[in-house]
Amino acid sequence: MNKKLLSIMLVIIISITLIGVTALVVVMKFQGDKEHNEPSIEEVVEASVDIPEITTNLASGNIVRLSFKIETDSKKAKEELEQREFQIRDIIISELANMTAEQLEGKEGMDKLKAALKQKTNGLMQEGKINKVYTTSYILQ
Secondary structure, three states, X not given: OHHHXXXXXXXXXXXXXXXXXXXXXXXXXXXXXXXXXXXXXXXXXXXXXXXXXXXEEOOOOOEEEEEEEEEEOOHHHHHHHHHOHHHHHHHHHHHHHOOOHHHHOHHHHHHXXXXXXXXXXXXXXXXXXXXXXXXXXXXXX
């Protein structure tokens, strides 16, 4: 009876250990995937393009001076975006020419401008897509 009880306990301990190790491996695997999905800051900078400062008139007669950094999803998309810089500048100027100072003021106005730039730029892209548009300078007069 003692040997039978000892055998059952040994089987139960080994089963619990195997279940624990399996659960640990599964949890570590999923946590590793989540960390890898977000690009590092180095990867973001490598796939980003600076749009030099643009000064233009708004529909309301005001002048705006701003510059952007556009984050792409790959190095190939970055290379394409660098070649399309003149088209991006045209999109920015066209969008701003139809906006008033009141429409551009505040976070909501800038968010609308950035969303429009992202959408229209993605329409041009063939090698990748735009992930995010950052405003790096902004002066409204």
